[in-house]
Amino acid sequence: MSKHHVTSTVNGEPVEFLCEPQETLLDILRDQLDLTGSKEGCSSGDCGACSVTIDGRLVCACLVLGAEAEGRKIETIENMAEGDTLHPLQQKFLEEAALQCGFCTPGFLVAAKSLLDRNDNPTETEVRYWLAGNLCRCTGYDKIVKSVMDVAAEMRGE
Amino acid sequence: MAQIEYAAPASIKEAVGLMANGGNSARVLAGGTDLLVQLRAGRLKPGLIVDVKSIDEMCSISVNKNDFRIGAAVCGAEVNEHKRLKKAWPGVCEALDLIGSTQIQGRATLGGNLCNASPAADSVPALIAASAVATIAGPNGRRKVPVEKISKGPGKTVLKKGEIVVYFTLPKPAPRSGDAYLRMIPRTEMDIAMVGAGVSLTVDKSGTCTAARVAIGAVAPIVLLVADGAKALIGTKIDDAALNALAAAASAACNPIDDMRGTIEYRTQVAGVLACRAALIAFERTRS
Numbered sequence: 001m002s003k004h005h006v007t008s009t010v011n012g013e014p015v016e017f018l019c020e021p022q023e024t025l026l027d028i029l030r031d032q033l034d035l036t037g038s039k040e041g042c043s044s045g046d047c048g049a050c051s052v053t054i055d056g057r058l059v060c061a062c063l064v065l066g067a068e069a070e071g072r073k074i075e076t077i078e079n080m081a082e083g084d085t086l087h088p089l090q091q092k093f094l095e096e097a098a099l100q101c102g103f104c105t106p107g108f109l110v111a112a113k114s115l116l117d118r119n120d121n122p123t124e125t126e127v128r129y130w131l132a133g134n135l136c137r138c139t140g141y142d143k144i145v146k147s148v149m150d151v152a153a154e155m156r157g158e
Numbered sequence: 159m160a161q162i163e164y165a166a167p168a169s170i171k172e173a174v175g176l177m178a179n180g181g182n183s184a185r186v187l188a189g190g191t192d193l194l195v196q197l198r199a200g201r202l203k204p205g206l207i208v209d210v211k212s213i214d215e216m217c218s219i220s221v222n223k224n225d226f227r228i229g230a231a232v233c234g235a236e237v238n239e240h241k242r243l244k245k246a247w248p249g250v251c252e253a254l255d256l257i258g259s260t261q262i263q264g265r266a267t268l269g270g271n272l273c274n275a276s277p278a279a280d281s282v283p284a285l286i287a288a289s290a291v292a293t294i295a296g297p298n299g300r301r302k303v304p305v306e307k308i309s310k311g312p313g314k315t316v317l318k319k320g321e322i323v324v325y326f327t328l329p330k331p332a333p334r335s336g337d338a339y340l341r342m343i344p345r346t347e348m349d350i351a352m353v354g355a356g357v358s359l360t361v362d363k364s365g366t367c368t369a370a371r372v373a374i375g376a377v378a379p380i381v382l383l384v385a386d387g388a389k390a391l392i393g394t395k396i397d398d399a400a401l402n403a404l405a406a407a408a409s410a411a412c413n414p415i416d417d418m419r420g421t422i423e424y425r426t427q428v429a430g431v432l433a434c435r436a437a438l439i440a441f442e443r444t445r446s
Contacts, residue, residue: 133259
């Protein structure tokens with residue numbers, strides 16, 4: 001089986017890795033690059049726990065082959081905080097208890113940031129639809145949605 | 159596990175060569191939202207995966223004098239961000255906007271949705287209603303096939319060995335045209351269509367329908383172009399009599415299955431209802 005040599009940019013840093021053709025980007029992130037913030041939930045694109053962005057577009061890393069990362073820019077949850085300073089979404093999730101077990105949280109944060117990067121004034125319906133691909137079995141979603149709405153309001157200076 | 163190879167050709171010619179040499183075990187990778195799931199579940203054991211996302215022609219949208227070209231590997235989110243396309247064919251865009259989550263829409267493509275050949279593919283009735291034509295490249299050159307002629311049944315297409323759908327051509331709509339797509343699912347979001355209905359129509363200055371196309375999905379082994387549904391609308395002002403005739407034509411065309419999402423009887427009735435509602439939205443859009 002031939003391994004592919006892939007050159008990519010992950011969280012702003014150039015990276016190189018070797019991958020098998022069927023290995024997913026999630027496998028590579030977690031097992032080779034030690035970026036274990038992206039979680040493996042369903043492995044079928046249903047739960048969103050592995051949400052990352054590729055060239056700025058939100059995707060499930062489990063539905064991307066590692067080889068497809070060639071020449072692309074990948075952003076993961078590990079790049080969300082700046083040093084010890086949490087991103088406002090991370091801070092708000094803590095303050096408003098928008099997590100319980102925490103397994104889905106990285107995916108929610110990456111997905112919510114992707115929304116707010118595009119739209120700093122989403123309606124609650126827009127937030128709920130945007131995050132519909134992220135499943136949480138603990139919170140019931142309300143606290144997550146409220147946190148995202150509150151951060152959006154803060155970003156607008158309200 | 160059987161050996162899998164991966165290739166990301168930069169040209170159609172190279173991709174076609176790989177697909178032709180790869181035989182029956184070669185698979186195109188566009189968005190991967192079906193392929194990778196099938197791979198993971200062990201339902202598919204490809205010998206070769208041909209990633210087409212390095213081919214410019216398959217990954218771009220262009221606006222020409224008379225038509226739009228959408229690369230078969232353009233993701234749904236990108237189609238929805240294209241303002242001119244969204245204004246011209248809002249029904250096609252809303253169909254793509256119904257497929258899966260934000261994450262799925264960032265990957266899933268028109269080419270994949272068509273070639274996966276599910277009878278319930280949401281973009282397909284909308285494309286058929288929009289008179290979309292697929293340009294297919296193969297070892298013997300290119301050919302154009304209307305979208306309604308691509309699927310032969312669940313999971314089966316008319317594509318021959320080595321052939322790839324390169325792009326879709328959608329005409330620029332005539333003045334006073336509109337289209338719409340609606341689907342029925344048992345929940346509000348992210349499910350597989352129990353019924354889908356796409357309608358496009360054009361009216362004259364008096365509001366009389368001069369051209370129409372009606373397509374329904376998830377109610378037969380393939381997505382159906384319902385010619386009798388279009389006939390029911392043409393020459394009318396989309397009044398109750400025309401809508402009743404449309405509903406009857408759509409229901410009459412159905413040959414659905416019973417499954418957990420809906421019974422044969424329910425699907426057959428809903429096909430008529432959805433076709434009418436889509437026609438009314440398309441009609442409303444002829445005014446904007």
